[in-house]
Amino acid sequence: MAKGYRARGVRQGGWGRTGLAAVVSVAYFFPVLWIILTAFKTHNDALATPPKFLFHPTIENFIAVFRRSYIKGFEAVDTGFALFFFNSIFVSASSVVIALAIGTLAAYGFSRFPLRGNDTYLFIILTTRMLPPIVVIIPIFLMFRVAGLSGGYAGVMLLYTAFNLPFAIWMMKSFFDELSGDVEDAARVDGSSETRVFSRVALPQVRAGLAATAVFGLILTWNEFLFALLLTGVGTRTVPVAMAQTIGGDIGVRWGLLAAIETLFLVPVIVVSFLLQHQLLRGVTFGTIKR
Amino acid sequence: MSDLLVSGAVKRFGDVEALRGVDLEVGAGEFFCVLGPSGAGKTTLLRAVAGLERLDAGTIRSGGRDLTHAPVQGRGIGMIFQTFALYPHLTVHDNLAYPLREARLDPAQIERRVGEVAELLRIGHTLRRRPATLSGGEQQRVAIGRAIIRRSKLLLLDEPLTNLDAKLRHDTRVEFKRLHRELRMTMLYATPDQLEALTMAERIGVLREGRIVQVGTPRDLYQAPGDSFVAALVGAPRMNLLPAVLANGGRAVALPFLEVDGGPWATALGRFPAGTELWFGIRPHDLAPTVDAQAGPRFRATVHLTEPLGDVTVLDLTVGGTVFKMVLPEERAVRYRVGDEVPVGFAVANTHVFSRQTGTAIR
Ligand SMILES: Nc1ncnc2c1ncn2[C@@H]1O[C@H](COP(=O)(O)OP(=O)(O)OP(=O)(O)O)[C@@H](O)[C@H]1O
Numbered sequence: 001m002a003k004g005y006r007a008r009g010v011r012q013g014g015w016g017r018t019g020l021a022a023v024v025s026v027a028y029f030f031p032v033l034w035i036i037l038t039a040f041k042t043h044n045d046a047l048a049t050p051p052k053f054l055f056h057p058t059i060e061n062f063i064a065v066f067r068r069s070y071i072k073g074f075e076a077v078d079t080g081f082a083l084f085f086f087n088s089i090f091v092s093a094s095s096v097v098i099a100l101a102i103g104t105l106a107a108y109g110f111s112r113f114p115l116r117g118n119d120t121y122l123f124i125i126l127t128t129r130m131l132p133p134i135v136v137i138i139p140i141f142l143m144f145r146v147a148g149l150s151g152g153y154a155g156v157m158l159l160y161t162a163f164n165l166p167f168a169i170w171m172m173k174s175f176f177d178e179l180s181g182d183v184e185d186a187a188r189v190d191g192s193s194e195t196r197v198f199s200r201v202a203l204p205q206v207r208a209g210l211a212a213t214a215v216f217g218l219i220l221t222w223n224e225f226l227f228a229l230l231l232t233g234v235g236t237r238t239v240p241v242a243m244a245q246t247i248g249g250d251i252g253v254r255w256g257l258l259a260a261i262e263t264l265f266l267v268p269v270i271v272v273s274f275l276l277q278h279q280l281l282r283g284v285t286f287g288t289i290k291r
Numbered sequence: 292m293s294d295l296l297v298s299g300a301v302k303r304f305g306d307v308e309a310l311r312g313v314d315l316e317v318g319a320g321e322f323f324c325v326l327g328p329s330g331a332g333k334t335t336l337l338r339a340v341a342g343l344e345r346l347d348a349g350t351i352r353s354g355g356r357d358l359t360h361a362p363v364q365g366r367g368i369g370m371i372f373q374t375f376a377l378y379p380h381l382t383v384h385d386n387l388a389y390p391l392r393e394a395r396l397d398p399a400q401i402e403r404r405v406g407e408v409a410e411l412l413r414i415g416h417t418l419r420r421r422p423a424t425l426s427g428g429e430q431q432r433v434a435i436g437r438a439i440i441r442r443s444k445l446l447l448l449d450e451p452l453t454n455l456d457a458k459l460r461h462d463t464r465v466e467f468k469r470l471h472r473e474l475r476m477t478m479l480y481a482t483p484d485q486l487e488a489l490t491m492a493e494r495i496g497v498l499r500e501g502r503i504v505q506v507g508t509p510r511d512l513y514q515a516p517g518d519s520f521v522a523a524l525v526g527a528p529r530m531n532l533l534p535a536v537l538a539n540g541g542r543a544v545a546l547p548f549l550e551v552d553g554g555p556w557a558t559a560l561g562r563f564p565a566g567t568e569l570w571f572g573i574r575p576h577d578l579a580p581t582v583d584a585q586a587g588p589r590f591r592a593t594v595h596l597t598e599p600l601g602d603v604t605v606l607d608l609t610v611g612g613t614v615f616k617m618v619l620p621e622e623r624a625v626r627y628r629v630g631d632e633v634p635v636g637f638a639v640a641n642t643h644v645f646s647r648q649t650g651t652a653i654r
């Protein structure tokens with residue numbers, strides 16, 4: 001399928017425009033490429049001016065992500081990054097899964113069984129995302145402290161779920177709205193209960209939407225820093241927070257180390273996007289490209 | 292024995308009254324057409340029978356059961372939607388199997404029935420494909436297959452031919468008649484197309500703005516339309532309806548260019564006062580150029596436009612300010628050019644008269 005799009009692209013756009021698109025893409029991708037290259041450089045290569053494109057790659061930075069000595073000459077110790085990666089994956093994945101589960105059900109309800117004042121509810125749901133996080137951070141921090149939710153997994157997961165929910169509801173509702181109501185009615189006539197109409201007929205038709213919503217939610221959660229900084233404890237720290245703490249190191253910033261963390265940090269996002277790319281392509285175009 | 296009985300069905304959507312007291316009785320195994328223009332309430336009526344819409348008043352009975360408040364799942368009715376409404380995420384095979392799986396039939400039996408239906412409808416070669424990869428005609432047949440696979444007694448069809456091209460429509464009309472004969476199902480078929488209704492139905496109910504205005508065989512509706520609405524709806528080209536008044540002491544119908552009397556309506560007209568405004572109706576097929584010694588009314592008209600349709604030609608004629616149509620076999624029509632004068636005659640027995648005030652037929 002993706003192949004089809006690409007082939008058509010070149011044919012219709014011609015090589016000139018395709019080339020232009022390639023140049024623009026490279027320009028966008030360049031910072032990412034730069035980070036990946038830096039991750040494989042020694043400290044001196046990383047700081048060299050003019051920047052080096054040809055160098056002897058090393059994986060010492062990647063080892064240092066997980067084990068290094070904090071003071072020169074001392075024994076290398078565990079940095080805890082394995083745990084931080086686990087935390088990031090665990091917290092993002094579970095909050096996205098929960099938000100998607102609740103959001104999909106809510107979206108189906110909003111789309112198929114509208115309430116009196118349906119749009120008002122939808123708008124109110126969206127307003128929770130209208131304030132910049134910095135505005136609400138202090139009350140949220142206090143609330144979570146009082147409720148005993150700060151420091152543990154439950155707190156961040158709850159918050160991230162709440163963050164992903166409005167987005168999930170709105171996205172999924174737009175996908176459900178696209179579906180033909182007749183198809184679900186046909187299932188009712190064919191003997192399906194409401195639960196089965198949802199699970200056997202409506203849900204399978206919005207798989208692409210689910211994938212797109214999941215990826216967007218994951219990226220949003222994966223990169224979140226501010227709330228993670230305030231609400232996670234030592235054991236539940238996520239990678240963005242740990243990364244920030246790595247910058248303020250001993251002597252100057254270890255760019256190679258930082259780049260190595262970022263490179264590792266990118267891997268899950270790329271893997272997930274790759275796995276879901278076919279669905280995603282349909283999902284992000286909101287069904288404007290048919291099958 | 293009736294298989295479906297709808298009485299006093301009322302359905303409102305906010306301010307819109309889609310059904311305003313529909314009464315309908317469909318016999319077991321009958322092919323019944325609901326004929327009506329767009330917005331008449333055909334879809335609403337079928338959806339109510341299926342259980343997809345809840346009536347505001349009235350009852351629905353079928354197979355001896357009161358279905359008025361029965362949930363849609365338990366009604367055991369097959370339905371073909373105007374949009375086909377196939378499950379896009381399932382293969383043709385799974386589309387056909389869906390109703391049986393929901394009914395928890397055992398897999399071997401499901402396979403057998405899917406095979407039978409696929410053969411009956413000649414879609415065996417498409418079983419592994421998704422609906423989106425099928426042609427319109429194939430999608431249509433899958434929709435039929437899915438609706439009949441449970442062998443329910445009653446099948447609802449909502450404009451099933453609207454989304455097909457002309458050739459396919461003709462073939463599928465034949466197909467529906469064959470299916471009806473072979474499956475012996477009661478069919479309730481909604482269509483805005485009089486030709487479909489006339490060619491397929493055993494009986495037709497004409498739906499107008501949420502009311503059934505006439506029920507009858509295709510012949511009844513064609514030969515004795517109950518009002519000017521039905522007269523104009525059934526038959527193509529449509530019946531000429533010319534404004535006229537009651538004259539000559541209530542015995543003759545006066546057109547601007549002709550007085551007609553002695554028709555099947557003559558006695559009934561006696562009840563009306565002279566000067567009553569009427570529609571005078573005559574089908575384009577019932578008009579013809581007069582040959583010398585022919586009896587019956589005649590007048591001279593001018594050819595205004597010719598519309599050759601191959602085997603027949605439709606001639607638009609004018610006389611005075613009145614425009615009307617006449618249909619002639621091609622070989623008789625070639626003689627006439629635009630601007631020619633034609634002597635036109637007709638048999639009084641083929642004429643209709645309607646009250647202009649109420650639209651009702653007078654006979
Ligand atoms: N869900 C609905 N909400 C509001 N009005 C509706 C709804 N469904 C139907 N109507 C209205 O009810 C009337 C009858 O509609 P219906 O769809 O039954 O007509 P129809 O005879 O099937 O027409 P068509 O030939 O165009 O399909 C129309 O005025 C329509 O606008």
Ligand SMILES: [Mg+2]
Binds near residue numbers: 333334335373449450
């Ligand atoms: Mg309709």
